[in-house]
Amino acid sequence: MSTIQRDTAKRSVELKSDSGWRNVLYEVIFKADTVAGKSFDIAVIVIIVLSVITVIINTVGSIEQKYGNILHIAEWVFTIIFTIEYILRLICCKRPAAYARSFFGIVDLLAVAPTYISVFLPASHVLVVVRILRVLRIFRVLKLVKYIGESELLIDALRSSRRKITVFLFSVVTIVIIFGSVMYIVETPDNGFTNIPQSIYWAVVTLTTVGYGDMAPQTNIGKAIAMVIMVMGYGILAVPTGIVTAEITKSMGHNKVSSNVCEGCGYRWHDDDAHYCKHCGNTL
Secondary structure, eight states: OOHHHHHHHHHHHHHHHHHHHHHHHHHHHHOSSSHHHHHHHHHHHHHHHHHHHHHHHTTSHHHHHHHHHHHHHHHHHHHHHHHHHHHHHHHHOSOHHHHHHSHHHHHHHHHHHHHHHHHTSOTTTOHHHHHHHHHHGGGGGGGGGGGOHHHHHHHHHHHHTHHHHHHHHHHHHHHHHHHHHHHHHHSOGGGTOOSHHHHHHHHHHHHTTOOOSSOOOOSHHHHHHHHHHHHHHHHHHHHHHHHHHHHHHHHHHHOOEEOOOOTTTOOOOEETTOOBOTTTOOBO
């Protein structure tokens, strides 16, 4: 065997070895239908929940004063774990750039970036910015979405119904503007309806059946209009629910999904007969 053939064979073995451990890593991180994959998902979910709880209780003054150092250490431990997870996901993906630009890739980055950025910001001068960065860590809860298969069905349903919901919201905005303007004419500033924006605020609160009670019509005409808005509120609240439910039913009936995971971006729910990823176009 010539030197060139030996070198070629050696490189082939190295590529197979490299591909082998990457495939194993990919199976563990992205495949949810294996024992190792399920165990990995459960472990990550527990860590996410604990990290979110840490961020929440760290905003309580009495707890921070007593356990501030422990919470700080725990935060860095969680950050390091999420950093390792993010790097491993990029390593085992065939198209790491596509995953990094995907929704879950951005969420993974947001889970670790605020902690590292806060190191370079002196708290004595930019306390507000540091506080925002600390609260941004709460977005780690979004990482839970990727471990819940049914969430993809809901996301697809919301995506399919976005135009209908947009038209619905535009109709609601039109209604509250009209009724708010009418109430501004009917009621007097003494009753709290001092301007149209304030009246629109009252219309939104009434239409959504919240009813803070800080403003209330005093005239008979105003009360009659309020009754109409209240009755409309019950029907309006049911419209988006019906739209999304219809799309979910349609998706369940016509778009049967499988646990086929894209090796390019990590999207794990595709049609059974799909040959390409619907997000990045990678071959399945």
